[in-house]
Amino acid sequence: xxxxxxKRNFDVGIIGCMLFTIAATIGCxxxxxxxxxxxxxxxxxxxxxxNHYAFITMDNQNQFFxxxxxxxxxxxxxxxxxxxxxxxxxxxxxxxxxxxxxxxxAKVDGIILEADENERTMELINQAGEASIPVITVGSDCxxxxxQGFVGISNYSLGQEYGRQMLASADEEVQRVLVLMNxxxxxxxxxxxxxxxxxxxxxSDKKDKFVIGTIAIDDSSPFGAEESVRNIFMxxxxxxxxxxxxxxxxxxxxxxxxxxxNKVGEIKxxxxxxxxxxxxxxxxxxxxxxxxxxxEQMGEYxxxxxxxxxxxxxVNEFMQTDIVLITEQNVGEFLKNEKKDMGx
Amino acid sequence: MRxxxxxxxxxxxxxxxxxxxxxxxxxFLSVNVFTFIDINNLIRQIDQVYMSNVVMNELSDALKQVQxxxxxxxxxxxxxxxxxxxxxxxxxxxxxxxxxxxxxxxxTGLKEKNIxxxxxxxxxxxxxxxxxxxxxxxxxxxxxxxxxxxxxEYINTxxxxxxxxxxxxNSGNYDALLLSFRSLEFVTFFILLIITIANIILAGMxxxxxxxPLSDLAKAANEIGSGNFDRGLIEVTSKDExxxxxxxxxxxxxxxxxxxxxxxxxxxxxxxxxxxxLIMETHLKDAELRYLQAQxxxxxxxxxxxxxxxxAMMEEADRTYEFIQNMAAFFRYRIKKNQKGxxxxxxxxxxDNYVYxxxxxxSGEIHYEKDIDESLVHVEVPSMILQxxxxxxxxxxxxxxxxxGLITLxxxxxxxxxxxxxxxxxxxxxTAERIEQVLAGNADKNSAHSDSNGVGLxxxxxxxxxxxxxxxxxxxxxxxMNQGTEVILYLQDMxx
Numbered sequence: 001x002x003x004x005x006x007k008r009n010f011d012v013g014i015i016g017c018m019l020f021t022i023a024a025t026i027g028c029x030x031x032x033x034x035x036x037x038x039x040x041x042x043x044x045x046x047x048x049x050x051n052h053y054a055f056i057t058m059d060n061q062n063q064f065f066x067x068x069x070x071x072x073x074x075x076x077x078x079x080x081x082x083x084x085x086x087x088x089x090x091x092x093x094x095x096x097x098x099x100x101x102x103x104x105x106a107k108v109d110g111i112i113l114e115a116d117e118n119e120r121t122m123e124l125i126n127q128a129g130e131a132s133i134p135v136i137t138v139g140s141d142c143x144x145x146x147x148q149g150f151v152g153i154s155n156y157s158l159g160q161e162y163g164r165q166m167l168a169s170a171d172e173e174v175q176r177v178l179v180l181m182n183x184x185x186x187x188x189x190x191x192x193x194x195x196x197x198x199x200x201x202x203x204s205d206k207k208d209k210f211v212i213g214t215i216a217i218d219d220s221s222p223f224g225a226e227e228s229v230r231n232i233f234m235x236x237x238x239x240x241x242x243x244x245x246x247x248x249x250x251x252x253x254x255x256x257x258x259x260x261x262n263k264v265g266e267i268k269x270x271x272x273x274x275x276x277x278x279x280x281x282x283x284x285x286x287x288x289x290x291x292x293x294x295x296e297q298m299g300e301y302x303x304x305x306x307x308x309x310x311x312x313x314x315v316n317e318f319m320q321t322d323i324v325l326i327t328e329q330n331v332g333e334f335l336k337n338e339k340k341d342m343g344x
Numbered sequence: 345m346r347x348x349x350x351x352x353x354x355x356x357x358x359x360x361x362x363x364x365x366x367x368x369x370x371x372f373l374s375v376n377v378f379t380f381i382d383i384n385n386l387i388r389q390i391d392q393v394y395m396s397n398v399v400m401n402e403l404s405d406a407l408k409q410v411q412x413x414x415x416x417x418x419x420x421x422x423x424x425x426x427x428x429x430x431x432x433x434x435x436x437x438x439x440x441x442x443x444x445x446x447x448x449x450x451x452t453g454l455k456e457k458n459i460x461x462x463x464x465x466x467x468x469x470x471x472x473x474x475x476x477x478x479x480x481x482x483x484x485x486x487x488x489x490x491x492x493x494x495x496x497e498y499i500n501t502x503x504x505x506x507x508x509x510x511x512x513x514n515s516g517n518y519d520a521l522l523l524s525f526r527s528l529e530f531v532t533f534f535i536l537l538i539i540t541i542a543n544i545i546l547a548g549m550x551x552x553x554x555x556x557p558l559s560d561l562a563k564a565a566n567e568i569g570s571g572n573f574d575r576g577l578i579e580v581t582s583k584d585e586x587x588x589x590x591x592x593x594x595x596x597x598x599x600x601x602x603x604x605x606x607x608x609x610x611x612x613x614x615x616x617x618x619x620x621x622l623i624m625e626t627h628l629k630d631a632e633l634r635y636l637q638a639q640x641x642x643x644x645x646x647x648x649x650x651x652x653x654x655x656a657m658m659e660e661a662d663r664t665y666e667f668i669q670n671m672a673a674f675f676r677y678r679i680k681k682n683q684k685g686x687x688x689x690x691x692x693x694x695x696d697n698y699v700y701x702x703x704x705x706x707s708g709e710i711h712y713e714k715d716i717d718e719s720l721v722h723v724e725v726p727s728m729i730l731q732x733x734x735x736x737x738x739x740x741x742x743x744x745x746x747x748x749g750l751i752t753l754x755x756x757x758x759x760x761x762x763x764x765x766x767x768x769x770x771x772x773x774x775t776a777e778r779i780e781q782v783l784a785g786n787a788d789k790n791s792a793h794s795d796s797n798g799v800g801l802x803x804x805x806x807x808x809x810x811x812x813x814x815x816x817x818x819x820x821x822x823x824x825m826n827q828g829t830e831v832i833l834y835l836q837d838m839x840x
Contacts, residue, residue: 013549018371021542025375025535032382032531036389036524052447052457082447084454091505094498102498105465106458109447 049082053306054103056086057114058096064248064273064295065114068138071299072112079307083112100124104131110306111135115142115150117188134309136302140189149315151301153293153323155189159196161325162244162270165289166201169242169268170209178240180229180250183216190246197244213240217250229253233261240267242288248273251290255281274326274334282331292324292334357554357584364550368543375539379532386528390521393514396452399442400507406436407463407503411496414470418477418489429474433467440464452513455506459499466495557586561593573600629810646675667704670697677727685811688755688765688835689721691730695753698731702738710738715754720763723837726807733767733831736801741771741829758834768830774822782820801831812836 055072057065069085076083086099094102096113097120103111104127111128115121115137125135125145134148141150166177179197181190194214201207217228229250233239245251251271255278258267264286271278271290281287301319309315326334355363413429440463444456469492476485557580564578577594580587653668674697677690692714699712734751742749750770758764774782785802801818808817812835822829 010549010553014546017542017545017549021371021539024538024542025378028531028535028538029378029382032524032528035527036386036521046448046450046453049447049449052454077449082449082454089451089455089505089509090501091508092501094501098498101494102458102462105462105495105498107461107465 049076049080051076051081051109051306051310053081053083053110053112053303054086054099054106054108055083055112055302056096056099056103060085060087062248063275064293065139067295068299068302071296072302073299075300075303079303081109081303081307083303084108097121097124100128104128104133107131108133110310112302112306113137113142113147114139115145115147116140117142117144121145134306134315136305136309136315138298138302148309149305149317149319151298151305151319152321154320155192156196158291158323159193159198160200161291161323162193163197163200163204165270165325165327166197166210166242167204167206169288170206174209174211175241176239177210177212177242177244178232179212179214179244179246180217180254181214181246182225182250183218183220193246210242219249225249226253230257233257233263239263242268242270244270245272248275248278251278251287255287258286279326279331279334282326282328283335285328289325289327292326294322294324297321355582355584357586360550360554360584364547367550368547371539371543375535379528379535382528386521386524390518393518393521394511396510397507397514399439400503400510403436403439403443403459404500404503404507406432406439407496407499410436410467410470411493414473414489414492417474418485421477426474429470433470436463437467452506452509455502455509459502459506462495462499462502466492466499469495554584554586557581557590561586561590564593564597568597568600573597573604633807633810646672649675667701670700673697674701685724686727687721688723688725688730688763691725691727692716692721692753692755694728695730695734698734699751709749710742711748711750713750713752715752715756717755717757720755720757720837723763723835724839725835726811729804729808729833730765730767732800732804733833736831737767737769737771737829741769741773743771745771745826763835763837765833765835766830767832768828770828771826772829773825773827774820774829775825776822779820779822783818804833808833808835812838 053072053076055069057069059065069083073083073085086103087094100111100113100121101124104124111133113121113125113135115125121142122145125137125142125147128135129146135145137145137147137150137152139152141147141152166175169175179194181194198212201210201212215228215232218224219228230253232243243254245254251269251273252275254269255271258264258269268288269281269286271281271287274290274292278287278290282290298321301321305315305319409432410429413425413432417425417429419425440460443460444453445460446453447457448454469488472488473485473492476482476488557578560578564575567575575597577597578590580590580594649668649672653665653672656662656664656668674694677694677697696712699710703710703712730753734753737751738749742751747770752766752768754764754766754768756764756766782801783805785805805818809815814836817834819832819834820829821832
């Protein structure tokens with residue numbers, strides 16, 4: 001019996017030892033394969049899309065259009081469309097027109113374009129049309145082209161909104177209002193805003209309280225806009241009481257100059273678009289108000305328009321996106337939403 | 345299968361050892377093969393890492409070749425140039441086939457798609473350029489050439505950017521693969537460590553199963569060597585060389601145990617025989633003693649004397665009565681002490697009775713003196729040792745002398761601590777030769793007087809020697825003829 005037990009222990013020991021060895025070897029090799037499996041090269045997952053849309057802006061770094069692009073991309077993913085920010089990740093910084101040509105020759109399924117009224121732009125849009133590529137303009141339009149539709153805000157309404165804010169801030173003294181307009185902008189949107197603003201003041205009973213003037217900001221050269229804005233502050237006797245900025249860059253420059261020249265409280269700034277520093281400035285009462293455009297809605301509309309055109313061959317020529325005026329009263333909500341987004 | 349082979353007890357040690365090495369080596373070999381397969385896979389993957397860059401470089405070279413060949417043709421318009429153009433264009437088209445055409449969310453995949461589509465447009469322009477050149481449509485080929493060159497630049501930029509992007513991506517993969525190599529190193533080391541430990545344990549278990557019987561055998565041999573023949577047999581679990589030796593060893597143990605058993609039995613028989621012999625010798629001695637004591641049997645005389653004493657008392661013959669009483673005491677003592685030891689005191693009393701009787705017989709011729717150390721008289725002695733000496737002193741010493749005979753009895757402590765009993769007479773004396781003869785036991789027994797009670801000097805000597813288990817029990821001294829004789833007994837106090 002003792003011998004049988006000893007023999008059994010011996011066999012159990014040998015088999016256990018060998019099983020342990022085999023298990024350890026297999027375990028280690030599985031662990032190793034798992035480690036190798038974690039290499040992205042080996043498990044690059046791609047999603048295939050039905051349509052390839054090109055998103056082309058004048059400046060890919062522009063925050064406003066980047067958020068529009070992100071919204072368009074997100075909407076596209078829902079609809080099985082991939083939206084490419086043309087020029088992004090290329091070694092050469094191509095102009096919008098060049099990117100447009102690339103997109104046409106790359107035979108994309110649709111183009112979302114930050115357009116202008118330039119003739120060259122019109123030609124390119126028409127060229128895309130000839131290549132059966134639908135074009136949707138966004139933010140600014142190219143009215144004479146064969147583009148399929150435009151997604152943007154109503155500049156006239158925006159001008160009127162600025163006018164309403166001016167009237168709300170009117171007092172006994174006459175105020176000088178300076179509208180900052182870009183020198184090289186080929187589209188008519190600034191003019192329409194300006195006319196909407198003027199019309200609102202003209203039709204009010206406080207039209208005598210405002211003297212409205214414009215200044216051309218040179219944005220053709222790097223840092224030109226900033227220099228042009230600072231030049232305004234150099235002429236102490238001609239300083240305006242209200243400055244109305246019609247793009248994001250001018251808004252930032254004006255806000256910075258007011259702080260630098262210690263004119264906070266003396267000059268009211270009506271901004272355009274929202275970013276962190278602009279919202280911060282409003283909350284600190286450095287700026288009076290700014291216009292927030294629903295960029296998500298803008299991006300979604302672009303994709304919806306392209307898909308609709310591809311499906312039906314027709315699309316609304318103008319899809320208006322909502323604007324919200326951010327003032328000291330409601331800036332808190334926007335800051336709260338921003339924090340929430342960051343938290344997510 | 346392995347178990348059955350191992351259980352096959354007829355396997356030789358050599359085969360078993362080869363099996364141990366074979367099994368452990370097989371495990372090592374298998375693990376190494378697995379590891380090498382993994383290493384090879386990894387190396388193949390590393391080889392593939394930069395393959396996409398190679399493809400991009402080939403594409404870029406082919407594109408440059410197309411552009412260059414087209415330009416050559418535009419410059420020279422010869423048949424070689426157009427052949428070269430078509431060849432490079434064909435090659436470029438083949439390379440383009442490798443690129444992705446699907447719309448994906450992978451940046452590289454999308455760039456490949458753009459390159460492919462841009463290249464299609466580009467090749468349309470180059471074809472148009474070449475065809476227009478052939479057709480001498482100058483304006484058209486210039487326009488087509490400009491368009492082609494513009495696209496050529498765009499494609500180049502895309503290829504360059506894609507190449508960079510892939511390089512960055514591939515470098516990341518390369519780093520990851522290197523990390524994998526590190527983890528493979530670690531895993532391999534760990535596996536080898538485990539295998540080594542397991543192999544040591546396996547080899548230990550196997551070799552122990554082989555050498556255990558050998559060490560048992562050695563232990564058993566040591567025990568046998570140190571004289572422990574009663575240990576059990578060793579267990580024989582295998583039929584290999586050690587098993588054979590163990591079986592032989594067990595047979596040897598059994599043989600030794602049987603032999604020892606035989607020797608033990610013969611020794612026992614021998615010692616029993618010796619014991620029997622000794623008992624017989626003792627019985628013989630005892631018989632001899634009994635025979636000697638039986639020579640004196642005074643029952644009848646004692647009873648007669650008692651009757652005489654009673655008669656003398658009735659007749660009021662006091663001296664006769666006393667004489668008969670002494671006689672009776674003498675024979676009573678003989679009856680009582682005949683078969684066992686007595687004390688020196690009783691012996692002396694017996695001598696007193698005996699001398700009284702003789703003095704009555706010989707009219708008081710024998711003078712008798714005693715010098716007794718009373719502290720020594722309680723020593724145990726064989727019976728009837730003094731009376732024969734006194735009898736001899738009277739018979740051979742003082743009976744026939746002309747002068748008055750004197751018997752002196754002394755008891756004293758000797759020089760060597762023994763108790764000396766001296767019976768001395770002033771009679772005929774003995775020569776030295778006669779003393780030697782007497783001590784040697786060669787005295788003429790026939791010369792003994794007819795009235796001797798039968799207990800001679802030899803008897804006394806023999807009994808003393810047996811009683812005290814020593815040779816020196818008796819001495820005879822005499823200065824010569826007519827100088828008297830002294831017989832000395834050397835007694836020992838057995839109580840001490």
